[in-house]
Each structure stands twice: as C-alpha cells, then as structure tokens.
Amino acid sequence: MPTVLVIDDDPSVFLLTRKALDGVADIVTAETADEGLELINRRQFDAVLLDIMLPDRNGLALYCEIKEKDRRLPVIFMTVEAASGTAIEAMQLGAFDYVAKPLSVSALRHLISRAIEQRELASVPVAIVADEELAKESGELFIGRSTPMLEVFKAIGRVSKQNVPVLVRGESGTGKELVARALFQYSHRAEGPFLAVNCAALPDTLLESELFGYEKGAFTGADSRRIGKFEQCNKGTLFLDEIGDMASIVQAKVLRVLQDQRFERIGGNNELKTDVRIVAATNRPLEEMVSENTFREDLLYRLNAVTIHLPPLRERPSDIPMLIQHFLSQAKVEFNKPDLEGASPETVEMLKGYSWPGNVRQLRAVVRRCVLDSALPVLVPEVLPNAIKEELAKSATQRPASAIDSVSTASHGNGQPSPTVAGNGSSGNGVSVAGGVGDSASGIGQDSAAALAAPGGRTDAVDGMASMSNEMPFSHDDSDADEPNGLGLPALVDNLFEQKSTDMYSEVIAYAERYLLLRVLRETEGNQSKAAAILGITRGKLRDRIASYDIRLESGVRIGE
Numbered sequence: 001m002p003t004v005l006v007i008d009d010d011p012s013v014f015l016l017t018r019k020a021l022d023g024v025a026d027i028v029t030a031e032t033a034d035e036g037l038e039l040i041n042r043r044q045f046d047a048v049l050l051d052i053m054l055p056d057r058n059g060l061a062l063y064c065e066i067k068e069k070d071r072r073l074p075v076i077f078m079t080v081e082a083a084s085g086t087a088i089e090a091m092q093l094g095a096f097d098y099v100a101k102p103l104s105v106s107a108l109r110h111l112i113s114r115a116i117e118q119r120e121l122a123s124v125p126v127a128i129v130a131d132e133e134l135a136k137e138s139g140e141l142f143i144g145r146s147t148p149m150l151e152v153f154k155a156i157g158r159v160s161k162q163n164v165p166v167l168v169r170g171e172s173g174t175g176k177e178l179v180a181r182a183l184f185q186y187s188h189r190a191e192g193p194f195l196a197v198n199c200a201a202l203p204d205t206l207l208e209s210e211l212f213g214y215e216k217g218a219f220t221g222a223d224s225r226r227i228g229k230f231e232q233c234n235k236g237t238l239f240l241d242e243i244g245d246m247a248s249i250v251q252a253k254v255l256r257v258l259q260d261q262r263f264e265r266i267g268g269n270n271e272l273k274t275d276v277r278i279v280a281a282t283n284r285p286l287e288e289m290v291s292e293n294t295f296r297e298d299l300l301y302r303l304n305a306v307t308i309h310l311p312p313l314r315e316r317p318s319d320i321p322m323l324i325q326h327f328l329s330q331a332k333v334e335f336n337k338p339d340l341e342g343a344s345p346e347t348v349e350m351l352k353g354y355s356w357p358g359n360v361r362q363l364r365a366v367v368r369r370c371v372l373d374s375a376l377p378v379l380v381p382e383v384l385p386n387a388i389k390e391e392l393a394k395s396a397t398q399r400p401a402s403a404i405d406s407v408s409t410a411s412h413g414n415g416q417p418s419p420t421v422a423g424n425g426s427s428g429n430g431v432s433v434a435g436g437v438g439d440s441a442s443g444i445g446q447d448s449a450a451a452l453a454a455p456g457g458r459t460d461a462v463d464g465m466a467s468m469s470n471e472m473p474f475s476h477d478d479s480d481a482d483e484p485n486g487l488g489l490p491a492l493v494d495n496l497f498e499q500k501s502t503d504m505y506s507e508v509i510a511y512a513e514r515y516l517l518l519r520v521l522r523e524t525e526g527n528q529s530k531a532a533a534i535l536g537i538t539r540g541k542l543r544d545r546i547a548s549y550d551i552r553l554e555s556g557v558r559i560g561e
C-alpha cells in the first residue's frame with residue numbers, strides 16, 4: 001500500500017486524512033517541519049500533504065528542502081489562509097496542488113489518489129530527457145531523421161544554391177516556412193534579406209501594395225511613397241506563404257517578377273528591377289485551382305520548377321521523439337523549469353500514436369502546454385490533452401488484435417535483405433525536383449542533414465526510449481515455431497550442458513542476438529534504419545548481422561534455415 005506523509009500541527013487533519021485515505025494509502029504523520037524532514041530522510045513516501053503554517057518553519061521553505069531530497073515526490077499544500085499570494089507561490093515552486101481548509105474527505109481522497117498514481121507513473125526512468133544544453137545550442141533547428149525528412153533535407157541541399165523559385169507544399173504546421181528559411185540560409189543569398197509575407201492574411205489591395213509598394217498619391221491615403229517587399233528584398237529571398245490565396249491581379253504581377261524581375265510601384269510609371277528569389281508555399285490544390293481558373297497556370301509552372309513536399313507528421317512518427325525532446329528542452333529553459341527531467345515512456349508512446357492533424361506546430365504546442373501544466377518533473381500521460389487521450393482510446397477499441405503481428409516488408413526480387421525497406425507506409429519520396437535543377441549540387445547530404453537536425457547526445461535519449469518501449473526479449477511470446485521466441489533459452493543451456501559444450505557462451509549469445517534482431521525488425525516492420533536506431537548500432541553493422549544470421553526480409557521477417 002502506498003504511504004502518505006502528512007505534516008501538520010493540527011491533529012484533526014490527521015484524523016480526516018486517515019478517513020479520506022482508508023483503503024487507498026497508509027498515513028504517517030509529523031507535527032513539525034523537522035520531524036517531517038527527518039522521516040523523508042529515513043524512508044520513501046508516495047505523496048506529502050503539507051501545511052503552509054508549521055510551528056518551526058514556513059511550509060514553502062520546507063517544500064524546497066523536500067524537493068532537494070526527492071524532486072519527484074508530489075507535495076500538496078494545505079492552508080487556512082485566504083490570500084492568493086501563497087497559492088501562487090506554491091504552484092510556482094512546482095507544488096502538485098494547493099487545497100484550502102476545511103478539507104473535504106472525497107476531494108482529498110481523489111487528489112491524493114491522483115498524486116500517488118502520478119508518482120508511480122513518474123517513477124520510471126524518463127524516455128526522453130529535457131536537456132537545457134540542447135536548447136541552448138539548438139536555436140531554430142529543423143528536425144527530422146525519417147526517410148521522407150532526409151529527402152526534404154537533401155532536396156534543400158540540391159536546390160538551395162540554385163537561383164530558382166521553389167514551391168513548398170504540405171499541410172499546415174509541417175514546417176514549410178522552415179524549409180524556406182533553410183533554403184535561404186544555405187543559399188548564396190544568405191547575407192541578404194529574408195522576408196515573409198502571408199498572402200492569406202492581407203486583403204487583395206493591401207497585399208499588392210505590401211509586395212510592390214506605391215507612389216505618393218497613388219490612392220486616397222497614400223501620403224508618401226512606400227517601398228514594397230520586392231524592393232526591400234533585393235538580393236534576398238522572399239517567402240510567399242499561402243500563395244493559393246493570392247488574387248489574380250497580384251498573381252499577374254508576381255508572374256512578371258518571376259519572368260524578368262521587373263515591376264512598377266502602384267501608381268508609378270517607372271519600371272523597377274529587383275533581384276529576388278521567391279520561395280512560395282501552399283497547402284491548396286493549385287492544379288485544381290488552375291482548372292477552375294482561380295490560379296494562373298503560367299504562374300504555377302514558373303513556381304513549381306522545383307517542388308518540395310513536406311510529409312504530414314503522422315507519416316513520419318519516427319521523428320516524433322526527437323521533436324519532443326527539442327520542444328521539451330526549449331520549454332524547460334523558456335519556462336524556467338530546472339526540475340523538469342523529461343517525458344515518461346508511456347507519454348512518449350501516446351504522443352507517437354496520435355494523428356497530429358495540426359502537425360509539428362500542434363506537437364510543439366502540446367509539449368509546451370504539458371510542461372506548463374505538469375506538477376511533476378516527469379511528464380506523465382495524465383497531463384496530455386483530452387483530445388489525444390480520447391483519440392487513442394477510440395483507436396485502441398477499434399484496432400484488431402492481429403494488426404500488431406502483421407509484418408509486411410519490401411524486398412529485392414532476389415530474396416536478399418532490402419537495404420531500403422520502407423516502413424509505416426510512407427513512400428520515402430517526399431520530394432520531387434523537376435526541370436532545370438540537376439543532381440550535381442548537393443549541399444546537404446544525409447550526414448549533414450542529420451547534423452542539421454540532431455546535435456550530439458540527442459539520439460541516445462531517443463534510442464533509450466525506443467528500447468524501453470519494447471518488451472523484454474526473453475518474455476516475448478511468439479507462436480511461430482520457425483522463429484526463436486526467446487523462451488527456449490533455459491532448454492538451450494540445459495542442452496549445451498548435456499552435450500558438454502565448450503562453446504556455450506557464443507552459442508547462447510548467438511541465440512539471444514538472433515532473437516533480438518528478429519524481434520526488433522518485426523517491431524519496425526523491417527525498417528532497418530529504425531531497427532538500427534533502436535538497437536543502438538549502425539545500419540552497416542545491422543546489415544552485417546542480418547546477413548550473418550541469414551535473416552530474410554520477405555513478406556515477413558524470417559530467419560533462414
């Protein structure tokens with residue numbers, strides 16, 4: 001049974017708490033701060049109920065001492081005070097909750113049960129570590145290690161130094177503006193300006209003057225000449241977000257800039273020249289809009305010479321742990337939460353399982369909200385928004401049990417392990433580069449892309465998460481008789497004794513290794529990159545091990561004869 005420490009000099013509180021927690025937890029009591037601290041030094045508690053006004057010390061001061069000993073211990077403050085100041089201070093310090101006396105039995109029972117439950121959930125090692133150092137070095141990182149994101153990074157590398165317009169497509173919140181910034185940062189124009197205009201945010205006439213400027217007297221209210229973004233951005237990069245929302249008159253003018261880099265200010269006769277690279281973004285079906293005559297076909301052809309597609313987050317769940325770590329680390333620094341340790345394995349699993357309709361922007365918002373809401377140093381599932389819990393609960397009831405076991409993996413026709421097996425249904429071809437841009441310039445290859453996304457240390461925590469989320473190999477129950485299920489280990493050892501083996505060590509290790517490889521490859525649906533990440537070995541080493549155990553990635557992951 002869990003144990004709750006109640007520190008209060010009012011014996012009636014002991015009685016009440018005992019009644020409230022009957023059958024839920026044992027109670028240990030202390031009447032002074034010193035007595036309470038001494039008990040905490042001697043033994044483990046699952047929650048503390050702490051009075052603010054103690055005879056020998058202020059409860060808030062004692063709270064800080066308790067946290068030094070055990071920062072995961074949930075502490076609930078009690079007070080008779082009506083002033084809001086202490087409540088605010090207590091919550092700022094990271095108290096689990098704050099209740100006013102007189103206490104209600106049922107509310108107290110509920111609150112302490114919740115604290116005990118969270119303490120239990122938070123008592124596991126964190127799956128993802130919130131790392132202040134990462135936040136300091138990361139700045140505006142563009143994160144991704146999934147195959148489609150590596151394709152995006154490679155495409156940025158291929159085209160960033162080419163002076164061509166780029167069209168970035170993808171759902172809202174997938175990082176289209178980050179692509180535009182990366183294209184700018186890795187271009188010859190990096191010393192020039194980068195300006196962004198959201199075409200959907202401005203009415204048509206305002207957008208036109210924003211982009212092209214106007215002369216004094218061009219229209220009522222134009223008291224002086226105004227320089228537009230195309231002029232301001234000379235020798236730089238202009239990001240036109242939501243280009244599908246641009247009115248046709250503005251489309252025509254933008255087309256002219258794209259064709260010969262010339263334009264006039266509104267109300268002006270002088271033809272002006274500018275040298276601007278345009279990166280445009282949209283989530284709208286521009287081809288359909290062309291057939292409906294709401295978007296100019298010639299502008300679409302000009303813009304989509306190079307197109308970069310950003311995949312939605314649900315198609316690249318392997319990026320989620322790294323993104324969580326990035327946002328957690330940032331929030332830890334920004335919200336000044338030095339005690340924040342990270343996210344529990346269950347929380348990470350839940351975040352990985354959600355569909356993220358708002359993509360990375362939504363994930364960022366959720367992580368930040370959780371950091372703000374969490375009273376414990378470890379983010380546990382309880383702090384997740386209801387929308388996530390509800391969706392996961394719904395999909396858990398709908399998922400057929402057999403789905404978990406089905407492994408379908410691509411392979412080369414020759415039956416050899418495929419070096420690039422695509423998991424989770426994503427094509428791995430997130431980027432299409434058309435016309436005018438050769439393959440020669442490859443500024444950001446796989447390695448630099450990973451470096452761009454993942455400064456040192458980050459992957460360890462992510463790998464730690466992945467391996468923790470798996471079952472222990474030898475307890476895995478696998479009914480397929482052709483494959484080792486780990487359960488035969490004791491029998492194997494017995495057998496080897498019987499045979500008077502002189503090579504028991506390598507035989508047992510080989511058995512365990514084969515089982516482990518198979519289990520992890522099943523888990524990743526044959527995706528070797530993911531498997532290598534989970535195992536904490538390089539892909540080369542994994543390929544080598546797969547070959548040496550003759551594991552074939554065919555319609556299922558199998559170990560050969």
Ligand SMILES: Nc1ncnc2c1ncn2[C@@H]1O[C@H](COP(=O)(O)OP(=O)(O)OP(=O)(O)O)[C@@H](O)[C@H]1O
Pocket residue numbers: 141142143144170171172173174175176177178179241281283323360361364
């Ligand atoms: N891969 C990523 N790594 C780190 N942060 C990301 C990533 N993708 C998106 N973000 C963050 O998510 C938020 C939304 O990104 P961004 O504004 O680039 O999306 P968008 O696709 O342009 O959205 P919209 O279409 O709504 O304008 C930003 O805070 C951005 O920094």
